[in-house]
Amino acid sequence: MARKITYQQAINEALDQEMQRDPTVIIMGEDNAGGEGSPGEMDAWGGVLGVTKGLYHKHPGRVLDTPISESGFIGAAIGAACNGMRPVAELMFVDFMGVCFDQIFNQAAKFKYMFGGKAETPVVIRTMYGAGFRAAAQHSQCLYSLFTHVPGLKVVLPSNPYDAKGLLIQSIRDNDPVIFCENKILYTMEGDVPEESYVVPFGEAAVVREGDDVTIVAFGRMVSMAQEAADALQKSGIHCEIIDPRTTSPLDEETILESVEKTGRLVVVDESNPRCSMAGDIAGLVARKVFGSLKAPIEQVTAPHVPPPFSDVLEDLYVPNAAKVESAVTRVAEYT
Amino acid sequence: MSKTLNREGLLEAYRTMRTIREFEERVHTDFATGEIPGFVHLYAGEEASATGVCMHLKGKDCIASTHRGHGHCIAKGVDPIEMMAEIWGKSTGSCKGKGGSMHIADLSKGMLGANGIVGGGGPLICGTALASKMRGDKTVGICFFGDGASNQGTILEAMNLATVWSLPAVFVAENNGYAETTSSSWSVSCDNIADRASAFGMPGVIVDGFDFFAVYEAAGEAIKRAREGGGPTLVEVKVSRYYGHFEGDQQTYRADGEVKKLREEKDCLMQFRRHVTADGEISNADLDAIDSEVLALINESVVRAKADPKPEAADLLTDVYVSY
Ligand SMILES: Cc1ncc(C[n+]2csc(CCOP(=O)(O)OP(=O)(O)O)c2C)c(N)n1
Ligand SMILES: [Mg+2]
Numbered sequence: 275m276a277r278k279i280t281y282q283q284a285i286n287e288a289l290d291q292e293m294q295r296d297p298t299v300i301i302m303g304e305d306n307a308g309g310e311g312s313p314g315e316m317d318a319w320g321g322v323l324g325v326t327k328g329l330y331h332k333h334p335g336r337v338l339d340t341p342i343s344e345s346g347f348i349g350a351a352i353g354a355a356c357n358g359m360r361p362v363a364e365l366m367f368v369d370f371m372g373v374c375f376d377q378i379f380n381q382a383a384k385f386k387y388m389f390g391g392k393a394e395t396p397v398v399i400r401t402m403y404g405a406g407f408r409a410a411a412q413h414s415q416c417l418y419s420l421f422t423h424v425p426g427l428k429v430v431l432p433s434n435p436y437d438a439k440g441l442l443i444q445s446i447r448d449n450d451p452v453i454f455c456e457n458k459i460l461y462t463m464e465g466d467v468p469e470e471s472y473v474v475p476f477g478e479a480a481v482v483r484e485g486d487d488v489t490i491v492a493f494g495r496m497v498s499m500a501q502e503a504a505d506a507l508q509k510s511g512i513h514c515e516i517i518d519p520r521t522t523s524p525l526d527e528e529t530i531l532e533s534v535e536k537t538g539r540l541v542v543v544d545e546s547n548p549r550c551s552m553a554g555d556i557a558g559l560v561a562r563k564v565f566g567s568l569k570a571p572i573e574q575v576t577a578p579h580v581p582p583p584f585s586d587v588l589e590d591l592y593v594p595n596a597a598k599v600e601s602a603v604t605r606v607a608e609y610t
Numbered sequence: 611m612s613k614t615l616n617r618e619g620l621l622e623a624y625r626t627m628r629t630i631r632e633f634e635e636r637v638h639t640d641f642a643t644g645e646i647p648g649f650v651h652l653y654a655g656e657e658a659s660a661t662g663v664c665m666h667l668k669g670k671d672c673i674a675s676t677h678r679g680h681g682h683c684i685a686k687g688v689d690p691i692e693m694m695a696e697i698w699g700k701s702t703g704s705c706k707g708k709g710g711s712m713h714i715a716d717l718s719k720g721m722l723g724a725n726g727i728v729g730g731g732g733p734l735i736c737g738t739a740l741a742s743k744m745r746g747d748k749t750v751g752i753c754f755f756g757d758g759a760s761n762q763g764t765i766l767e768a769m770n771l772a773t774v775w776s777l778p779a780v781f782v783a784e785n786n787g788y789a790e791t792t793s794s795s796w797s798v799s800c801d802n803i804a805d806r807a808s809a810f811g812m813p814g815v816i817v818d819g820f821d822f823f824a825v826y827e828a829a830g831e832a833i834k835r836a837r838e839g840g841g842p843t844l845v846e847v848k849v850s851r852y853y854g855h856f857e858g859d860q861q862t863y864r865a866d867g868e869v870k871k872l873r874e875e876k877d878c879l880m881q882f883r884r885h886v887t888a889d890g891e892i893s894n895a896d897l898d899a900i901d902s903e904v905l906a907l908i909n910e911s912v913v914r915a916k917a918d919p920k921p922e923a924a925d926l927l928t929d930v931y932v933s934y
Contacts, residue, residue: 311796
């Protein structure tokens, strides 16, 4: 039965249910319980924003706090995945990938291919991304396109609580290394989520809204921005089709291409910086494969090519919003 | 104590510690009203560490700081007025409102920046120290880092490198007992962080971080050794933080009354005052006068920070590169 819970609760529930189902699922990360060795409460935080709260007591011995050693414990999660476990490791903020990227892109990502198909590395790395917390340049980046760039990694970007639960369960059951990217602003988003366990398969985009005039491909938190824009545009008679790819690797190219073949117009909304981004990737895909259907130049709505700023006025300008999506769609729709 | 510091030096030390304390108490109060954005990590309780170390430094010496950086900034001479404006996200701030609390920096003062990445400063200080050594100008680099950061590869690599290259560097481990909620007694694999020094071929010392004079002396020796070409030292400062990991932290992982007891029994400002007034060289009135001046300065910093302009829209795109 479905009831309304938050994105954050949906993630917690997915972890809980998978830990119940499969004893090889363990979780680890900095302060994932919190209070290790300290005089007060154990499970004091349940992760820096409380996402894993409660799991420590429910699953004794299977929620491991770690020292601040990302190379060490992310690598250890990968090693444990090579030896029969299904670890879910938390890289608190995606920005910290800088400290441990070798273990992810030279180790986990390469084993299957480099070892001639013999290795399986069923590890999940959960990580928080995105701007909006006034947390500045080292705690607000998106970076999912960097993971997407690397063959061997699967990259997941849930945009709502239902997908967060189903995609995380799929991530844990999947036999490849998965980078599960959680938008920190979405943690409080509520939505209908079934109580029972279910999976959302990888590589299947969601058509969030149907429309004939303009295709909007949006990622993560940007799906809500696109919906807000589409509601406003509907009033002026522009009907948008919104596609949420849900996973950037594998990517459901077919759903995107079919939609653009129908509408002939494309706006890509991507919170990350624009160079070598998902926005560029989707634009390239469409230009390459359905060039003949395009009736207007492709528009991208992204953050600018600058690091995330601290000051609220600057950060609000930095992050794409519904108004920017609206004007991009209008430009594309009016192009003749 | 006053053997190494004259009256002027003692008053300066007190002023620095008091400025840090007043600054942090004020940020704590203002954060609670919801006016200050972002993540804010306060240094209150640890003032003797930054002050005891930085009193030995000159403008050209470099320090690398942490996410808990306000104290290091003030002790290294960064202007509290500009710092407060930065924390409030104003264009008059140390980083023009682009960095915030976690990234206050002033390279003109040798302050390489607070750092949002735990352990980020270690390698950077090896680099500044390498430059010092190659120039032969007797300057040094200080890496401040926490107990949590002491487990980060970057810090361990940096300590090894500093010895291998015999760099004029000092590693100051501020062990305040916790990394977020996690106790250093659990996360650090040996009894003391300083125990690791011998593995990296450098001296390691432990000091009481509530005792300004203990920090001042130990840091003085390490910095002198570095300046004279004797290589790096690891100084572990045992201390505590008075507030949560960041503002908003409920701190249920701490013992009841833990901070209250420290404030009452060990506070660095209290101990300092008792110590310097005991032999009559400095009077309570001298210190009270500093208290009032510091309070006025911090009040002014907030008044100005509130009134100062926010960055302009055009600032969003500037300063990504030196040249385009
Ligand atoms: C690479 C990296 N990992 C994790 C974090 C999140 N984080 C910020 S501060 C902190 C604890 C640091 O503890 P410690 O080094 O003891 O410094 P303290 O906060 O006690 O001053 C953590 C885990 C981070 N900012 N960077
Ligand atoms: Mg600490």
